[in-house]
Amino acid sequence: MILVTGGAGYIGSHTCIELARAGHEFVVFDNFSNSAPAVLARMEQIIGRPVVWQKGDIRDPAALDKVFAGHPVSAVLHFAGLKAVTESISQPIDYFDNNVHGSIALMGAMARAGCKTLVFSSSATVYGPEQPMPVAEDAPCAVSNPYGRTKLVVEELLSELGRSDPQWRIATLRYFNPTGAHPSALIGESPLGTPSNLMPLVCQVAAGIRPSLQIFGDDYPSHDGTGVRDFVHVMDLAEGHVAALDFLTKNQARIVVNLGTGHGTSVLEVIRTFERVSGQRVPYEIVPRRDADIGISFADVSLARELLGWVAKRDVDEMCRDAWRWQAANRG
Ligand code: NAD
Ligand code: WQD
Numbered sequence: 001m002i003l004v005t006g007g008a009g010y011i012g013s014h015t016c017i018e019l020a021r022a023g024h025e026f027v028v029f030d031n032f033s034n035s036a037p038a039v040l041a042r043m044e045q046i047i048g049r050p051v052v053w054q055k056g057d058i059r060d061p062a063a064l065d066k067v068f069a070g071h072p073v074s075a076v077l078h079f080a081g082l083k084a085v086t087e088s089i090s091q092p093i094d095y096f097d098n099n100v101h102g103s104i105a106l107m108g109a110m111a112r113a114g115c116k117t118l119v120f121s122s123s124a125t126v127y128g129p130e131q132p133m134p135v136a137e138d139a140p141c142a143v144s145n146p147y148g149r150t151k152l153v154v155e156e157l158l159s160e161l162g163r164s165d166p167q168w169r170i171a172t173l174r175y176f177n178p179t180g181a182h183p184s185a186l187i188g189e190s191p192l193g194t195p196s197n198l199m200p201l202v203c204q205v206a207a208g209i210r211p212s213l214q215i216f217g218d219d220y221p222s223h224d225g226t227g228v229r230d231f232v233h234v235m236d237l238a239e240g241h242v243a244a245l246d247f248l249t250k251n252q253a254r255i256v257v258n259l260g261t262g263h264g265t266s267v268l269e270v271i272r273t274f275e276r277v278s279g280q281r282v283p284y285e286i287v288p289r290r291d292a293d294i295g296i297s298f299a300d301v302s303l304a305r306e307l308l309g310w311v312a313k314r315d316v317d318e319m320c321r322d323a324w325r326w327q328a329a330n331r332g
Contacts, residue, residue, distance in 0.1 A: 001071045002026040002245065003115075005058050005106060006079030008035035010189045011121065011178055011237055013043055015077060017187070018238035020047040024245070027071050028053035029064075030080065034192060042186040058102035064109035075117035075169075075248065076110060077241055078103065081150070084196060085125070088147035099150035100157075107161060117169040119244050120158060122151045124176045124230070124258070129294045133264070136300035137174070137256050144292050155256070162254040169252055171244040176230035176260030176299050178237050180319035181326035188326030189234075198270060199231070199319070203327035206280035213282055215267050217289035222296055226267035230260035230298035233314035233322070243308040260299030261312040273316050278324040 002019055006012040007028030013035075019026045028040065028051060040051045052071070056063030058080045067073070081099040082088065088095040103120075110116060127135050128142030143149045155172050162168045179199040181188030191200050205213045218225035240259045247255070265273075271282050304310045 001073050003029060003067060003071070003073045003076045004079065005029050005076065006081065006121075007053070007077075008032060008037065008039045009079055010035075011175070011234060012077070012079035013039050013187045014182055014234045015079070015238040015241045016043055016051070017046050017182060018235065018242050020049075022242045024242070026052070027067060027073070029056050029058070029067050031055065031057040034082070035190070039187060046182065046184055046186055058106050059097065061105055061109060064106060065112065068109055068113035068115065073113065073115050075119070075245055076106065076115065077119045077245070078106060079121045081121070083147065085145050085147045086196060088145055088150070092146040095146045095150050099147075100153050103154045104157070107157075116165070116167050117248050118158070119171045119173060119241055119248070120154065122155055122172050122174045122256075123148065124174050124260070124297060124299065126152045126155065126174060127297075129292075133296055134262060134298050134300035135258070137258055137303055159254065166252065168254065169248040170254040171248055172256040173240065173244060174256065174258050174299075175237060176232050176258065176297065178234050179231045180233040180235065180314070180322040182235065183322055183325070185322075185325045185329040188323070188330065198229070198267060199323050202271060202274050202282055203323055205282050205284075206274065206278055206324065207327055211283065213271065213284040214287045215284050216287060216293055218286045219289070220295035222264075222266050224266050224268045227293060228264035228266045228296040228298065230263065231265055231270065231316055231319055232260050232312050233319050236261075236312040236314050240304065240308065240310045240312075243310040247308050255303075255307055257304050257307060258299040258301055259304060259310075259312075260301055262299055262301040264296060264298035265316050270316065270320070274320040274324065277317050277321045280324070
């Protein structure tokens with residue numbers, strides 16, 4: 001049985017679908033601070049059987065002990081946490097409490113239960129701003145906001161944990177830019193309030209919820225001047241987690257691995273692709289660069305291929321198509 005913290009969230013819910021497809025049993029543990037229990041019913045519709053879940057907070061040791069006591073958990077996929085960069089600047093204590101304290105409480109509960117296999121959701125945000133691209137896992141880390149720091153602190157803690165007790169099997173996965181939705185349009189990304197990531201904003205503009213998209217800068221050293229990112233389909237990420245889990249089952253190891261496609265796509269290319277596959281217009285205006293934004297970011301994915309045998313299969317067309325299908329079916 002796999003324990004999925006944050007399993008009702010965007011990446012966690014899609015990963016549960018893939019876990020089920022691969023024949024894994026799982027239990028979702030979520031406090032629903034950034035998701036709704038209704039997602040679980042949608043997941044049940046997709047996988048065709050009940051989802052086992054427990055409402056709880058990873059900072060609550062008693063709730064964690066209860067989930068370990070109630071299920072034979074062999075490994076944990078740890079998605080639970082807060083993820084909004086701007087919010088983390090105004091609420092650093094909440095971010096450290098949820099992401100760092102929460103992860104420490106989880107590791108404690110795992111140790112008490114004798115479960116020492118963990119896949120951790122980290123982020124490409126841990127890489128410093130001036131890295132040559134593609135960026136590989138051994139590039140220096142440098143974070144510029146509290147959210148990124150919480151990820152780096154947990155990464156460091158996990159590496160100390162592994163040094164202290166080699167029985168721990170740990171995969172730290174650094175996601176690049178997750179986008180898209182399950183092709184059923186039953187689950188997808190549901191940002192509360194104003195989204196900050198590109199694709200949900202593009203979807204809302206296409207749906208007429210916002211009048212236009214602001215493109216943050218067209219003077220980056222990319223072919224059209226707009227920012228470049230390694231957008232990766234959430235179902236590819238989901239498959240990456242199952243591959244990481246399989247790797248840890250076979251290897252007593254600790255690994256840090258990028259999950260991306262290895263290709264950069266510019267903001268304008270995303271807009272053009274989205275318009276083509278959705279048939280919707282996405283009006284935009286060019287505005288100055290966003291504070292602390294990096295220009296170009298894409299992953300060196302050779303380690304993921306080598307260690308996990310995982311390669312992202314879905315292209316930007318599919319990301320846009322699935323994101324739009326989800327938006328159109330569920331959110332106006
Ligand atoms: P999400 O907000 O959709 O999902 C996180 C889930 O965790 C939510 O269901 C939320 O209710 C739950 N949660 C939050 N704090 C909790 C707590 N203290 N106890 C129990 N549950 C809690 O976010 P997501 O996009 O699915 O991201 C999942 C993980 O991946 C996060 O750790 C995030 O930092 C990381 N990540 C996300 C991205 C991205 O762009 N989406 C990129 C890199 C890394
Ligand atoms: C992508 C591109 C923007 C919005 C963030 C977090 C990172 C990770 C993923 C969690 C950039 C441009 C965006 C808009 C725009 N999350 N853009 N207009 O900045 O790569 O990463 O999400 O770990 O930590 O920092 O993603 O989607 O915000 O931006 O022009 O309204 O789209 O400038 O070039 P980013 P993003």
